[in-house]
Amino acid sequence: MTGVQKTKGARIAAARVGIGGPVGSGKTALVERLIPALLGRGIDLAVITNDLVTAEDAERIRRSGLIDPARVSAVEAGACPHTVIREDPTLNIEAADELERRFPGVELILLESGGDNLASTFSRDLTDFWMFVIDVAGGDDIPRKRGPGVIRCDLLVINKTDLAPHVGVDLARMHEQALAVRSNRPVLLTNCRKGEGIDAVVGMIERDVLFRA
């Protein structure tokens, strides 16, 4: 893993953080929570979204008023979201390079993947750190299925904790099983509807990605 100390010529490059996960797990909701929290800590930020054939997520974030709309770029993933974040991430790399050119002080670029399944992973050529977002309503057996996203990500986020009582999920047990299949690598719980657990995600980005004390 590398961080903001990477350089491109004389320029310091931004750290690139991927956010992937199944359709509807709350990736955009997490981005919408992370933006004000990261900006509030003085982090110079930009965002890239990937959608299959639209720029819907980018438009949603641009309209949110949370960040300068010019700092939000959209990549159209085409038929398969895996391709542009793993097999051939050229489009995303170009979009990130372009944001760095336009905003030379940018320290951190969040890259949200299009919604996919449990197999999506990010290329290390594209991201320095990536998180995978699953949600409680998808079922507490998701960690046990050991999809590559769940296993390989740097941080597993279990979102929609508020729904646990409604879908009969024992949160503590789901957390435990997620830690077990990941050999105790990081797992954090969030409720993006209420903003719970966001500080812990931001703390990890600050510490493990930006190397701030």
Ligand SMILES: Nc1nc2c(ncn2[C@@H]2O[C@H](COP(=O)(O)OP(=O)(O)OP(=O)(O)O)[C@@H](O)[C@H]2O)c(=O)[nH]1
């Ligand atoms: N109850 C609850 N709902 C949530 C939470 N986070 C997101 N949602 C809802 O879940 C739905 C999907 O959220 P999105 O943020 O659009 O999910 P996504 O992963 O970006 O979806 P795609 O981009 O389509 O894959 C929306 O209706 C959100 O309001 C949460 O923590 N709790």
